[in-house]
Amino acid sequence: xxxxxxxxxxxxxxxxxxxxxxxxxxxxxxxxxxxxxxxxxxxxxxxxxxxxxxxxxxxxxxxxxxxxxxxxxxxxxxxxxxxxxxxxxxxxxxxxxxxxxxxxxxxxxxxxxxxxxxxxxxxxxxxxxxxxxxxxxxxxxxxxxxxxxxx
Numbered sequence: 001x002x003x004x005x006x007x008x009x010x011x012x013x014x015x016x017x018x019x020x021x022x023x024x025x026x027x028x029x030x031x032x033x034x035x036x037x038x039x040x041x042x043x044x045x046x047x048x049x050x051x052x053x054x055x056x057x058x059x060x061x062x063x064x065x066x067x068x069x070x071x072x073x074x075x076x077x078x079x080x081x082x083x084x085x086x087x088x089x090x091x092x093x094x095x096x097x098x099x100x101x102x103x104x105x106x107x108x109x110x111x112x113x114x115x116x117x118x119x120x121x122x123x124x125x126x127x128x129x130x131x132x133x134x135x136x137x138x139x140x141x142x143x144x145x146x147x148x149x150x151x
Contacts, residue, residue, distance in 0.1 A: 031077030
């Protein structure tokens with residue numbers, strides 16, 4: 001294995017940031033990483049913890065889109081860095097990893113779909129709550145207006 005593509009990260013070190021375009025993906029050789037949405041914000045959400053032999057960052061490499069999560073070293077972690085330019089050679093030399101990459105992408109898409117569903121449920125719940133509050137306020141106003149009429 002070429003040492004120029006192997007990188008080590010210390011616990012709590014950010015490897016990849018949500019919203020930033022990254023032209024590389026990583027395969028975990030040892031240790032673990034944590035994947036977050038909104039990392040460092042009050043509403044941060046832990047997507048999951050990945051260990052060997054999982055990959056991360058594949059969606060960005062394949063789509064040229066910004067990262068959909070932040071990846072932080074959970075403990076001391078050793079990863080293989082795979083650039084967009086070396087991906088084809090990596091897959092050709094490691095065909096089993098192509099299946100792992102597809103499984104990771106499938107898992108990531110499922111998690112993101114579940115998060116989207118939960119967010120939509122939360123939005124609908126808040127809309128219904130606001131609708132109920134509005135209806136209650138209207139009822140009280142109407143009750144007040146009717147009781148205040150002296151005919």
